[in-house]
Amino acid sequence: MAETIKNTGSHEFFHIVTPLSIHSHEIGEFDYDKPKMSEHLWMYEGLTEYAAHHMQVKYGLIDFNKYLEVQTDKLDNAMRYNDTLAFTKMSKGVLDTYESQYGNVYAKGALIGLCLDIKLRQLSNGKYGTQNLMADLSKTYGKTKSFNDDELFATITKLTYPEIGEFLNTYVAGTKKLPYKEIFAAIGVDFEPVVTVKKAGMGKMGMGFNGQRLFVADIKGMDDFGRKMGYQKGDELISINGKNIPDVSEIQQFLNNLLENMKEGDKLTVVVSRKDSNGKATEVTLSQPVEVHEEKKYNVLKEFPVQSDEQKALRKAWLNIN
């Protein structure tokens, strides 16, 4: 919950920048009886959501790997929406025709923000990013001065670089997929849309959290391996392969690391606390040789093992590290 509060709190805070200080007429003079929408949700919501997480990595509230995990989540979420629909068109029609696409403002919208920030940093030798752009736009417009939807890109281009105008017209008003590979590479990160990994399974039982421990909540959908392990409903997990189960917020990462690094022939050993019919709990050790299967992983982000000086410099500038 602490993470959610941090994420939502910073997102809402950054709405001071946009739409409060930078908005089009549709928003500035919003007609509550006959609502009209602006084309620029990529900025109002997308840049706001981008800033909410960029701020956290920039000031050390989260580390770089955690930031990349958040971006993978956004890339995964964006896959649930129409990626060939221009974002400006979606935004304009979001009150009716494209209502179902609205959620993408927090996914692809935020990724547009990331791409734009990196592009700006590249063009300005690290000196200028979306934070500077938003400050300049709020000076150009401000809380009492609305812009016309169709003049925004030209204003941004005038404040920045012709390449930025081209970027906005191609990827935000156009239908081309964002250049993730190129953008992530610029800060020393490899982006792979899909990779096949070999992974061991736990047994596909339904899991729950009782406030203290992870427990087996349901064994109806359990697979063959789970039956061999012999999990029982109500078993509380104590350790896996000798490692204590971490805090609930880290469980997913813990399980992924463990299961992706197991090979055919390794053993999975799970110690559970199991209650008998009198309610007395005893520790039971369940153990079986693992069964490895292939699984597809989408939107994998990984730092390049060797970084060029250019990549190092750009990432530092983007994260405001001296």
Ligand SMILES: [Zn+2]
């Ligand atoms: Zn918002």
